[in-house]
Amino acid sequence: MEEQKDYQAGTFTINMVNSDFSGDDDIVVPVKTSDESIINRDTVLKPKDDEDNTSMLMTFHDSKPSVLVVVLTFVASISGFMFGYDTGYISSALVAIGTDFGKTLTYGEKELITSATSLGALISSIIAGLSADIVGRRPVIMSSNILFIVGSAIQCGAHSLWVMIGGRFVMGFGVGIGSLVAPLYISELAPTKYRGRLVIINCLAITGGQLIAYAIGAGLTQVNNGWRILVGLSIIPPLVQLVTFFFLPDTPRFLISKGKIDEAEKVLKKTYNSASDDLIKTKIEELNNLNKILPGNNPLQKTWNGIKEIHRVPSNFRGLIIACGLQGIQQFTGWNSLMYFSSTIFEAIGFQDSTAVSIIIAGTNFIFTIVAFFVIDRVGRRRILLIGIPGMIIMLVLCSISFHFIDITFSGSTAVIDNSDGSVSGWGIVVIVAMICFAASYAVGIGNVPWQQSELFPQSVRAVGASYATATNWAGSLVIASTFLTMLQNITPTGTFALFAAIGVVSLVFVIFCYPELSNLELEEVQQVLTGGFNIVASQKLAKAQRLSSKEIDVEKKSTGEAFIKV
Numbered sequence: 001m002e003e004q005k006d007y008q009a010g011t012f013t014i015n016m017v018n019s020d021f022s023g024d025d026d027i028v029v030p031v032k033t034s035d036e037s038i039i040n041r042d043t044v045l046k047p048k049d050d051e052d053n054t055s056m057l058m059t060f061h062d063s064k065p066s067v068l069v070v071v072l073t074f075v076a077s078i079s080g081f082m083f084g085y086d087t088g089y090i091s092s093a094l095v096a097i098g099t100d101f102g103k104t105l106t107y108g109e110k111e112l113i114t115s116a117t118s119l120g121a122l123i124s125s126i127i128a129g130l131s132a133d134i135v136g137r138r139p140v141i142m143s144s145n146i147l148f149i150v151g152s153a154i155q156c157g158a159h160s161l162w163v164m165i166g167g168r169f170v171m172g173f174g175v176g177i178g179s180l181v182a183p184l185y186i187s188e189l190a191p192t193k194y195r196g197r198l199v200i201i202n203c204l205a206i207t208g209g210q211l212i213a214y215a216i217g218a219g220l221t222q223v224n225n226g227w228r229i230l231v232g233l234s235i236i237p238p239l240v241q242l243v244t245f246f247f248l249p250d251t252p253r254f255l256i257s258k259g260k261i262d263e264a265e266k267v268l269k270k271t272y273n274s275a276s277d278d279l280i281k282t283k284i285e286e287l288n289n290l291n292k293i294l295p296g297n298n299p300l301q302k303t304w305n306g307i308k309e310i311h312r313v314p315s316n317f318r319g320l321i322i323a324c325g326l327q328g329i330q331q332f333t334g335w336n337s338l339m340y341f342s343s344t345i346f347e348a349i350g351f352q353d354s355t356a357v358s359i360i361i362a363g364t365n366f367i368f369t370i371v372a373f374f375v376i377d378r379v380g381r382r383r384i385l386l387i388g389i390p391g392m393i394i395m396l397v398l399c400s401i402s403f404h405f406i407d408i409t410f411s412g413s414t415a416v417i418d419n420s421d422g423s424v425s426g427w428g429i430v431v432i433v434a435m436i437c438f439a440a441s442y443a444v445g446i447g448n449v450p451w452q453q454s455e456l457f458p459q460s461v462r463a464v465g466a467s468y469a470t471a472t473n474w475a476g477s478l479v480i481a482s483t484f485l486t487m488l489q490n491i492t493p494t495g496t497f498a499l500f501a502a503i504g505v506v507s508l509v510f511v512i513f514c515y516p517e518l519s520n521l522e523l524e525e526v527q528q529v530l531t532g533g534f535n536i537v538a539s540q541k542l543a544k545a546q547r548l549s550s551k552e553i554d555v556e557k558k559s560t561g562e563a564f565i566k567v
């Protein structure tokens with residue numbers, strides 16, 4: 001039942017339609033104000049919950065993200081690039097290192113070098129959320145730059161296995177911090193309508209970084225000690241990010257949590273060009289009130305309370321289940337086994353130029369991340385997962401079947417394949433095609449959607465929630481990196497890919513029942529969706545209503561050529 005209400009917000013009187021998420025049919029519908037001359041039309045105000053008629057959620061409907069938002073997104077995404085480059089170069093470096101450490105590396109040693117970064121990232125992602133709340137998102141990103149630089153330098157000069165592993169471990173600390181804080185930073189700054197896309201810019205930087213690392217790796221295979229150049233180059237981007245961040249601000253949400261209201265106001269003004277001063281003030285008030293929700297006199301107490309809240313408050317806990325669930329799915333469906341070991345796999349199948357084939361896989365991942373960029377806010381996060389995951393399952397089954405006919409056996413540190421005539425069999429080609437299609441299905445959905453994790457949590461527990469989810473990602477990556485080659489040896493490639501496919505089926509069921517549509521919803525608004533259940537149907541309707549309403553605003557903007565009111 002829709003009920004017209006008058007709401008008082010500052011000097012504005014707004015007529016609103018009440019909202020109710022308890023049933024599947026009721027959704028928030030923004031309506032026009034009674035006084036169109038006062039309220040800026042780039043704003044939508046909605047009641048926060050049913051019992052609380054006075055609290056509002058405010059959405060700025062800017063037609064484009066401001067220059068500052070774009071600059072901040074790109075600079076923050078250098079962390080994504082480092083994540084991609086550092087996890088990407090290892091595939092070709094493992095082949096290129098050859099006997100540079102005085103011996104041929106065994107599969108176990110290759111796994112150690114690879115997984116050291118995941119282990120470092122796992123540890124740092126646990127503490128990065130807490131640090132981001134205490135000292136700020138910006139300084140924490142800057143500290144990751146130092147770790148990247150030190151880690152790269154150690155690896156560049158490594159002449160033994162353990163020094164190399166040490167360097168990868170230190171670098172992993174930087175990767176873990178960057179992987180958590182960069183998307184958090186971006187999603188806190190992004191206007192609602194563009195949040196999905198702006199966070200995907202960071203994902204594009206990850207997949208682009210992996211692709212570039214593969215390409216440079218391929219170019220340097222014949223160069224003596226070429227892998228050291230490959231690693232050394234990774235010192236440049238963190239240096240650039242470190243210097244640039246000296247001149248950039250932290251997020252308004254963090255600044256407000258520290259009581260730096262004036263600074264927050266300045267950033268908000270630059271983030272939302274067309275919002276009036278009064279509206280900025282209302283937004284600050286709203287964020288300030290949300291901050292006070294979490295008890296505690298100092299950041300440590302607040303964090304501890306945040307950890308408790310995330311488990312106790314059902315909507316937070318649902319957010320946590322989704323965030324960790326999606327990150328787990330991303331890792332345990334096996335994509336990174338290709339990322340880290342594709343050269344090794346293709347070498348095993350019998351390809352002469354295995355690194356080139358790996359570039360095609362990384363390139364597909366990058367290109368389909370661009371596709372995700374265009375569809376994530378329009379088609380929606382849930383739908384792209386429901387398209388991508390079934391595609392992945394089919395391709396994994398195909399890989400599993402093909403490997404059965406390829407007949408590879410692993411002995412010690414080498415793979416033996418029955419290709420006496422030196423050519424790649426028809427089934428080998430099927431594996432490649434299936435892996436390319438797998439990469440496409442992965443990149444369009446589960447490769448990116450989990451990194452939208454920050455939107456699942458209210459401000460009070462956002463960093464803690466993002467920590468849990470990022471740690472799940474790196475724990476999964478660590479398990480895959482440290483067991484994949486051993487799994488190939490022990491349960492055969494057929495068994496390994498069948499296992500990934502089975503995990504894919506469970507993942508699909510999880511998404512169908514637990515992941516609501518969150519595109520176009522205000523960060524603070526997602527909590528309403530997660531109250532009382534996963535509310536899949538209600539969320540889809542709400543996301544659709546919000547998309548249509550913001551489209552309507554855009555159309556009106558175009559026709560009148562001016563900023564206008566739509567509440």
Ligand SMILES: O[C@H]1[C@H](O)[C@@H](O)[C@H](O)[C@@H](O)[C@H]1O
Nearest residue numbers: 203206207336339365447448
């Ligand atoms: O989103 C990224 C991306 O899909 C990368 O290709 C993958 O290596 C990472 O593990 C993942 O988190």
